[in-house]
Amino acid sequence: MPVVGRTFSGLEEGRDTPKRRLGITSSLMNYGRRPPGNLTKAEKHAQLLSPVRPGMLLPMERLLSDQRRVSSNALLEDQNMRGVQKSFAASTPANFYQGGKLRPNVLKKTRRSSSITRHVQDLTKRRKFVLKLAKSLLAFGAPSHRIESQLTAASDILDAMADFVHIPNVIIVTFGDGDTGTVETHFVRANGRIALTSLHKVHLIYRKVLHDKMSVEAGTEALREILCAPPIYSLKLRYLLAFVCASIICVLAFGGSMIDMWISGFCACVLQYLGLNAATKSSMYANVYEISVSIIVSFVARALSTIPGNLFCYDAISSAGVVLILPGFTILISALELTSRNILCGSVRMVYAIIYTLFLGFGLTIGSDIYLVVNPHAHRALEYALTPKYISY
Structure with missing residues (x-):
């Protein structure tokens, strides 16, 4: 067979790479x-x-x-330092002495210390403040989906070693002792309606104590004063506000006339009087307060609506008269609790609001039927008014 020879290139023989013309x-x-x-x-x-x-x-x-x-000696012996300076500058980041990528004029904000260092007090006083804070939040109608988180934050910063379980109108507080292994349980109960002014004051005290601007003893005393303070508005002014609220809603929301506006405002005044006087003094009457008020308002509205001349509207007067006790805020709080995945409190409040609304409707029906039973002529007039009339041409 013929032998095929192969010649090696210059690069394979070890020669230098030919320079390329630029x-x-x-x-x-x-x-x-x-x-x-x-x-x-x-x-x-x-x-x-x-x-x-x-x-x-x-x-x-x-x-x-x-x-x-x-070598530092080589740097000192060299007469031409430009090459070394360039090499060192290239290997060193331009902002090495400026904190990396941070600008020299940007200062990091120091984080606030999450502990009490100035107003340090014993454990008993700190736990009393936590209990008083829980009662204040319940009494002034704080959003229940935020109560447990606020109490937990206060317990962590004050080092009260507490756990909380919140159910409607009750907060179960458990204090633990790591040394003895004992547990102390407290039940905090409070029934109250929304009070924004008092709730704002409680929040300011809460912030001052947790930011170490006020001692827990002074904070407990301030919360006690807020709980025992009298209402901001007098009873007469609250009756007037109830009258104005029901009158405006009767005209704007339920299509009532100017005459219906005065009647619905008077019914709201009676409702407010019974709620602020009779219901607060008698726990037995407080259980049937809403039903009794709705019966009275419906009875008056039906009696006025049967007067000849169609001067009064039963629907406008009865609906606007009980507007102050509608469970709108309860439904809002229950929706927020369900949104925040607090299933227990949210479902309980939602079911309560639905049953409460059914009781109000039941009271309105009972009041209307009572008057129709008392006045048979009004019953016949109502049947005649509700009978459809057909006009033939």
Whole structure:
């Protein structure tokens, strides 16, 4: 067979790579650069001291660290320091002495310490403040989906070692003792309606104590004063506000006339009087307060609506008369609790609001039927008014 010979190229024989002629663009880009083979004395001395040799494969981190090791004596002996200065500047980040990527004029804000350091008091006083805070939040109608989180934050900062379980109108507070292994349980009960002014004052005291601007003893005393303080508005002013509220809603929401507005306002005054006097003094009457009020309002509205001349509207008067006791806020709170995945309190309040609304409707029906039984003529007039009339041409 014929033998095919192969000639080796210049690169395979060990010759140098032929230099490539540079164009105009490449010449302009390389203008002012030092040739790669022209090294200073310091760089040649550093290459001699470095263990790295051409052809050796090293990790990138080790290679970079070895290349940055330059003898200080060589730097002092070199007459031309420009090359070394450029190399050192290239290997050093431009903002190394400025904190990395942070600007020198940007200062980090120190985080507030989550512990009490100035007004330090014993554990008993701290726990009394937590109990008084729980009662204040319940008494002034704080949103129940926020009560447990606020109490937990207060317990953590005050180091009261407490756990909380919130159910409607009751907060179960458990204090633990790690040394003795005992547990102390408290039941905090309070029934109250929404009071925004008092609730705002409670929140200010809560912030001052947790920010170490007020001692827990002073905070407990301030909460006690808020709980025992008299109402901001007098009874007469509250009767007047109830009258104005029911009158405006009768005209705007239920289409009542100017005459219906006065009657519904008077019914709201009676409702407010019974709620602020009789219901607060007698726990037995407080259980049937809403039903009794709805019966009275419906009875008066039906009696006025049967007067000849169609001067009064039963629907407008009866609906606007009980508007102050509608469970709108309860439904709102239950929806917020269900949104925050507090299933127990949210479902209980939602069912209560539905049953409460059914009782109000039941009371309105009973009041109307009682008057129709008392006055048979009104019953016949109502049947005649509700009978559909057909006109034929």
